[in-house]
Amino acid sequence: MRNKFADAIYEIGKTNSKICALVADISPAGSMVKFREEFPERFINCGVAEQAMIGIAAGMALKGMRPFCYTIATFSLYRPFEMVRDDLAYQNLPVTVIGMGAGIIYSTLGGTHHTMEDIAVASAIPNMTVLAPCDPEEMRLATTWCATESTGPVYMRLGKAGEPDLTANAVDPFIVGKIRYLVRGDGDLCILTYGITMKMAFDVADRVRAKTGKTPSVVSVHTIKPLDEAGILDALTSHKQTAVIEEHVPHGGLGSRVKEIAWDNGITNGLKNFTLKDEFIHFYGSYEELLARHGLEAGAIAEAI
Amino acid sequence: MGYRRRVLEISQQVQALHAAGAFSCLEMVDVIYNGLMRGAAGNSPDTFLMSKGHGCMAQYVILEDLGILSRQDLDLYCKPDGRLGCHPDYGVPGIEASTGSLGHGMGLATGMAYTERHVNKGDGLIFTVLSDGELQEGSTWECMMMAANLEVDNLICFLDHNGMQSFGNTAETHPRFYPIREKVEAFNWEVAEVNGHDGAAVFDAVAARKGGRPFLLIGNTVKGRGVSYMEGGAIWHYRSPNSEEYKQALDELVEISS
Numbered sequence: 001m002r003n004k005f006a007d008a009i010y011e012i013g014k015t016n017s018k019i020c021a022l023v024a025d026i027s028p029a030g031s032m033v034k035f036r037e038e039f040p041e042r043f044i045n046c047g048v049a050e051q052a053m054i055g056i057a058a059g060m061a062l063k064g065m066r067p068f069c070y071t072i073a074t075f076s077l078y079r080p081f082e083m084v085r086d087d088l089a090y091q092n093l094p095v096t097v098i099g100m101g102a103g104i105i106y107s108t109l110g111g112t113h114h115t116m117e118d119i120a121v122a123s124a125i126p127n128m129t130v131l132a133p134c135d136p137e138e139m140r141l142a143t144t145w146c147a148t149e150s151t152g153p154v155y156m157r158l159g160k161a162g163e164p165d166l167t168a169n170a171v172d173p174f175i176v177g178k179i180r181y182l183v184r185g186d187g188d189l190c191i192l193t194y195g196i197t198m199k200m201a202f203d204v205a206d207r208v209r210a211k212t213g214k215t216p217s218v219v220s221v222h223t224i225k226p227l228d229e230a231g232i233l234d235a236l237t238s239h240k241q242t243a244v245i246e247e248h249v250p251h252g253g254l255g256s257r258v259k260e261i262a263w264d265n266g267i268t269n270g271l272k273n274f275t276l277k278d279e280f281i282h283f284y285g286s287y288e289e290l291l292a293r294h295g296l297e298a299g300a301i302a303e304a305i
Numbered sequence: 306m307g308y309r310r311r312v313l314e315i316s317q318q319v320q321a322l323h324a325a326g327a328f329s330c331l332e333m334v335d336v337i338y339n340g341l342m343r344g345a346a347g348n349s350p351d352t353f354l355m356s357k358g359h360g361c362m363a364q365y366v367i368l369e370d371l372g373i374l375s376r377q378d379l380d381l382y383c384k385p386d387g388r389l390g391c392h393p394d395y396g397v398p399g400i401e402a403s404t405g406s407l408g409h410g411m412g413l414a415t416g417m418a419y420t421e422r423h424v425n426k427g428d429g430l431i432f433t434v435l436s437d438g439e440l441q442e443g444s445t446w447e448c449m450m451m452a453a454n455l456e457v458d459n460l461i462c463f464l465d466h467n468g469m470q471s472f473g474n475t476a477e478t479h480p481r482f483y484p485i486r487e488k489v490e491a492f493n494w495e496v497a498e499v500n501g502h503d504g505a506a507v508f509d510a511v512a513a514r515k516g517g518r519p520f521l522l523i524g525n526t527v528k529g530r531g532v533s534y535m536e537g538g539a540i541w542h543y544r545s546p547n548s549e550e551y552k553q554a555l556d557e558l559v560e561i562s563s
Contacts, residue, residue, distance in 0.1 A: 020424070041423045044455070052447035055412015056419065062395075062402055063420035082406060083444070087413060091395045091403050 058087035073099030120252025134198035207302035325541035356410020357436035408442025
């Protein structure tokens with residue numbers, strides 16, 4: 001996804017002179033080099049200085065630019081949190097903060113590099129839009145929206161690299177603020193997820209179909225905030241069961257929001273959340289192995305549904 | 306001294322804090338608005354950003370004098386239905402950014418200066434006033450480093466160096482931090498140092514800058530300048546005068562201005 005992000009911002013930057021990129025000692029491969037070489041005045045490497053990255057981006061936005069700030073999610077959101085809150089959100093500036101490699105994908109780097117709470121943190125800030133595209137094409141569409149249509153700050157959670165194309169046959173188009181059915185099933189089970197766990201959602205759907213013969217709906221909730229409450233309520237009421245899968249702690253993420261909607265509308269059964277544990281797990285292995293330690297594994301989820 | 310009387314007047318109505326911090330930077334803010342910024346008020350190619358947001362009453366009274374803020378705006382300072390609070394707020398006429406939490410102004414100003422100089426290819430100057438306390442924020446030094454690397458020679462910072470912070474004397478909080486000048490120069494900034502209450506000296510120091518680098522003017526000031534019992538007293542960061550103290554302050558300010 002990160003390479004495609006670089007492609008997207010380069011393509012948009014070619015025709016929109018307001019687009020600029022700020023990075024903090026990290027750069028997506030490929031096209032970010034092209035962006036930097038062709039538009040050097042619109043590319044700033046702030047070095048390992050994330051507070052400066054966000055503050056400078058805010059200053060640029062105050063002078064009319066539409067900056068993108070890019071680094072690993074823990075450092076783009078947590079380290080400069082107050083700059084994100086005060087400089088970007090309080091002043092409602094059109095700056096996109098990219099949280100790259102969010103979740104626990106940097107498995108062997110340890111908990112300092114695991115972004116398990118970013119959806120809750122970003123969603124808690126007034127004015128902030130929170131996006132989490134599930135594949136390179138959704139990411140391209142989301143990036144285009146951030147570059148051209150957003151009217152305030154956006155936190156965009158991205159995977160790392162190698163995410164497969166999952167939306168080529170989607171039922172619904174990508175519209176910010178609306179949930180998107182990638183597969184519309186037979187009404188038995190609806191799987192809600194976002195971002196890099198979409199591949200796992202499809203695996204779960206395949207297993208459920210093999211086990212029951214029924215086809216689950218698979219939904220990309222790429223816009224976590226503002227959440228499509230009507231769309232979520234429709235999913236809850238038009239399916240016998242709903243499962244939320246997210247690579248995020250149990251509190252303050254999509255699962256919590258869906259529970260709120262269910263409670264507010266008197267829906268008290270048929271909903272299960274599958275999330276990371278509320279734990280820092282000191283485990284060093286592959287991404288998939290660490291997910292499994294948290295209980296996020298397609299086979300286990302399919303069994304538990 | 307009209308500006309100081311007005312600061313006291315609006316703050317006294319609501320027993321507001323921060324008058325002493327407004328007094329220490331007042332001459333520098335006056336020089337920026339009334340000497341250094343080019344063009345008609347409100348329509349200048351230059352930008353002023355009050356990084357030490359708690360000094361904003363100095364900004365408000367000057368913006369009122371320039372006709373950018375109204376008398377009613379200031380009369381409703383910190384009151385319901387007013388739009389001026391104890392820190393400057395983006396969206397109010399003459400206020401270019403929301404500040405108040407310390408250590409944000411350098412980043413905002415650096416981004417503004419970079420855009421003006423290197424993206425828009427213009428000659429807009431960015432002025433900002435920092436507090437001593439802000440120099441204790443890491444974010445300020447991140448941007449101090451960045452500003453020189455980004456070659457923002459249109460960034461002109463003023464340090465309201467009154468030597469106080471809310472806990473007391475800055476030199477006691479961080480004795481190894483001093484002297485400041487050499488540290489900033491080491492980041493390839495141009496630095497000058499003057500009496501921050503001497504408006505002519507402030508103006509001349511900025512006018513005489515060599516250019517080609519970001520510029521810091523260290524203005525040596527006195528917190529609470531102009532009111533004898535406030536001068537140098539950390540407590541006046543938070544306290545506001547009682548009625549007797551208020552009367553004395555007005556008498557002293559009249560005496561100074563005569």
